[in-house]
Amino acid sequence: xxxxxxxxxxxxxxxxxxxxxxxxxxxxxxxxxxxxxxxxxxxxxxxxxxxxxxxxxxxxxxxxxxxxxxxxxxxxxxxxxxxxxxxxxxxxxxxxxxxxxxxxxxxxxxxxxxxxxxxxxxxxxxxxxxxxxxxxxxxxxxxxxxxxxxxxxxxxxx
Amino acid sequence: xxxxxxxxxxxxxxxxxxxxxxxxxxxxxxxxxxxxxxxxxxxxxxxxxxxxxxxxxxxxxxxxxxxxxxxxxxxxxxxxxxxxxxxxxxxxxxxxxxxxxxxxxxxxxxxxxxxxxxxxxxxxxxxxxxxxxxxxxxxxxxxxxxxxxxxxxxxxxxxxxxxxxxxxxxxxxxxxxxxxxxxxxxxxxxxxxxxxxxxxxxxxxxxxxxxxxxxxxxxxxxxxxxxxxxxxxxxxxxxxxxxxxxxxxxxxxxxxxxxxxxxxxxxxxxxxxxxxxxxxxxxxxxxxx
Numbered sequence: 001x002x003x004x005x006x007x008x009x010x011x012x013x014x015x016x017x018x019x020x021x022x023x024x025x026x027x028x029x030x031x032x033x034x035x036x037x038x039x040x041x042x043x044x045x046x047x048x049x050x051x052x053x054x055x056x057x058x059x060x061x062x063x064x065x066x067x068x069x070x071x072x073x074x075x076x077x078x079x080x081x082x083x084x085x086x087x088x089x090x091x092x093x094x095x096x097x098x099x100x101x102x103x104x105x106x107x108x109x110x111x112x113x114x115x116x117x118x119x120x121x122x123x124x125x126x127x128x129x130x131x132x133x134x135x136x137x138x139x140x141x142x143x144x145x146x147x148x149x150x151x152x153x154x155x156x157x158x
Numbered sequence: 159x160x161x162x163x164x165x166x167x168x169x170x171x172x173x174x175x176x177x178x179x180x181x182x183x184x185x186x187x188x189x190x191x192x193x194x195x196x197x198x199x200x201x202x203x204x205x206x207x208x209x210x211x212x213x214x215x216x217x218x219x220x221x222x223x224x225x226x227x228x229x230x231x232x233x234x235x236x237x238x239x240x241x242x243x244x245x246x247x248x249x250x251x252x253x254x255x256x257x258x259x260x261x262x263x264x265x266x267x268x269x270x271x272x273x274x275x276x277x278x279x280x281x282x283x284x285x286x287x288x289x290x291x292x293x294x295x296x297x298x299x300x301x302x303x304x305x306x307x308x309x310x311x312x313x314x315x316x317x318x319x320x321x322x323x324x325x326x327x328x329x330x331x332x333x334x335x336x337x338x339x340x341x342x343x344x345x346x347x348x349x350x351x352x353x354x355x356x357x358x359x360x361x362x363x364x365x366x367x368x369x370x371x372x373x374x375x376x377x378x379x380x381x382x383x384x385x386x387x388x389x390x391x392x393x394x395x396x397x398x399x400x401x402x403x404x405x406x407x408x409x410x411x412x413x414x415x416x417x418x419x420x421x422x423x424x425x426x427x428x429x430x431x432x433x434x435x436x437x438x439x440x441x442x443x444x445x446x447x
Contacts, residue, residue: 129259
């Protein structure tokens, strides 16, 4: 039996230890905000936080997350930081088809919590593991820039 | 009913080693290679030969420390942990920054990159020029092996089934005075598997070459390094004469034999590898880093 914290709630599962965290959170816990893109760790659509570190849930066997703290996009949606990101992505036009966005938002939040005033190069580095086939990235970079400004002072708050 | 999968995750390294001594297990550190290598369709766990044993949480495998001028790096340190560690030399940090992207660097481990033994393993050229030694531990004790002896072929390493790679030792790396470069050529900056990798190290004393080493990645089954060719440059004056550079480039031209694959062609790889070498050797001066 594997036990871990999922979005602040202690959960357990008897799914096989080699099962992917991505499948577990989508299929067993029906948290379908986290997407599968490539399934190989290259697109970032499945990004989650494990112990507050951004990780690709498609590469994580659940046996290795026993006792850890996992947060998905659903787990940050009530936060003030998420509201800023939500508004910023909307006003910058950073969302088109939307498939990459949960992962992009997770990567944005991870970046800003470590570096609340990123340069453009640092923003591009921060989302370098997330593919978007619609926007060409510039509007997403604008969105993160905007979020950094709008949420000034908020990013390192727990 | 799905097949029962046996997996272990012990609290301590000694428990892990005694289990490995009893049965052959698939070892999973970060899992970033293993999970892709054995990937199934969505919703189905990867078909990793089991039993599996998880090791990335073991604190014994996450230490970084200095022993005189040698640097010891725990095999299960993630790339992100190494980027934040003040003991890690700058050229190694720069190499790590070229690996994958933040989310993978939060999971992938240095030990995993070595044991995966990909011909394009990102850190490998640099570890070869650092003369990295690997500390392997089993219930029978420790042994130390040079990385160039440990990696034997494509995804083939000299690890006994009861052993774990515990530490990567970089001898004398904390000594001042070497100039080290690392270059990776890929399709893009993030998440790209190398077409060519190159690492060069040079130490100059009194305007002459005192030590020099090169290693090339992704141009053969394992890293290409030749101590014989390196020796040709010892004692030569800096800046190197064109004829010295040409001799070394010609010698590597004979032993670098890349292949065509989906990422690049043999011709391109060879050209780029030799250009990187020539560029490194043609530097007017070398600043210790």
